[in-house]
Amino acid sequence: MELVFLGTGAGLPSKTRNVSAVALNMTQEINEVWLFDCGEATQHQILHTNLKPRKITKIFITHLHGDHIYGLPGFLSSRSFQSGENQPLCIYGPIGIKEFVESTLRLSQTNLTYPITIKEITEDGNLFETNEMIVETKKLQHGIDSYGYRIKEKDKPGELLVDKLKQIGIPPGPIYQQIKENEITTLDNGSIIYRNDVLGPAKKGKVISILGDTRYSIDHIPFIKFSDILVHESTFTQDKELLAFEYNHSTNVQAAKLAKEANINKLYLTHVSSRYQAEDIDSIIEEARKIFPSTWLANDFSVYEI
Structure with missing residues (x-):
């Protein structure tokens, strides 16, 4: 199981960061890839990885701002031509995602070669459960409805003695x-x-929490508590905390505080404003690590094993 960051920028693409998208690659565990957000040109980013579009069976949209959904119509269309025939796909997201997808496909006269299901989120709690996974969702604090997803891998039987x-x-x-x-x-x-x-002791399943755009809030702690991995936005640095609040975003230090308070194992920062350049990266990480040492700043095409 691994995280593949396809886009780590905020708002608009830059020369080094595309807009939001991250894949949870579980081909070794359940032969599936789950995609979280699908910003503009996500399908181009996928071409630079070993991910196969037909393996993407679920797409989770955190919110409907353009930098998180503009790549969706193109990806859905291209998937039909990339061995995606008859490979079902389900999209989860806030109210409005169904209208967005159906309208763009209809107006562009796009006919998909595979069945698609769209499920809109109306409340917090259990989103679905499979034999291997439990997925929960929680509404966050942003200018529009924005959700976090908690993916819990069920415990596996231990090794034969x-x-x-x-x-x-x-x-x-x-x-x-x-x-x-x-x-x-x-x-x-x-x-x-x-x-x-x-059998020996059961192998404890991993827990991955992936949050959409949000202000810092201690109300999120119960939802993400004890996660092995937390993916959290880091639009601004700490000196821009007031600006982050005004625009319903978080800073690197706020994300680190949340990770510490929730007893997270590893924190991956993403959704970085284009105002920050390569020379700013070290300071962004160092600020956060003063609060939570197990912090990494994700770049496009970063791959982290879980």
Whole structure:
């Protein structure tokens, strides 16, 4: 599982940062990629990675500002020509995302070759649950409806205790896979093996919280608490805190404070204003790390293993 940052700029693209988009690559776990926001030219950014558009099965839109959605019609259209035929896709987002997608596709006379479902978010809480994942959402503090997403990987069964199986007379073979996949296994001799008796401790699932544009607020702490990863906007530096508040955004230091207060493992800053250039990067990171040492500033095409 890994995060692939496709666009890390705020508002408008720059020479070094495209606008917002980040992919959660879970091809090794569930053979899917989930995309969070789809700013202008996201499909171009994908071309510089090993991500396959047909593997993107879900798109989560945080809010309807243009730098987070203008790439959506182009991506949806191109996916039809990139082995996306008959590969269903679901879009989640605030009220209005359905009208935006359907209107642009209709007016451009775009006919998709795969089924698409659009689900609008109307309240906080559980968005959906699969056999492997639970996704929750929370409304944040921005000028328009903006949401955060919390993705919780369910715990996985522990490793088979091979030595214990050998001790009770079960040699290695296909039976091991059968034991791991079933709660109860009956052997040829009639003996019954209970899976929980021959498994080590469960592997704790990862928790990733990805927030949309937002002001700093301690009200977000319960939602993101104990996340392994927090992706948080960092539109401004600390000296622009009043400006950040006025424009419903956060600073690097505010994001670091939130990560510290919520006992986050790692913080990735994104959504950086184009006013900041390459020579500003070190100071942006250093300011945040004074508060929360486990902070990284994401760049376009940054890849972080989870």
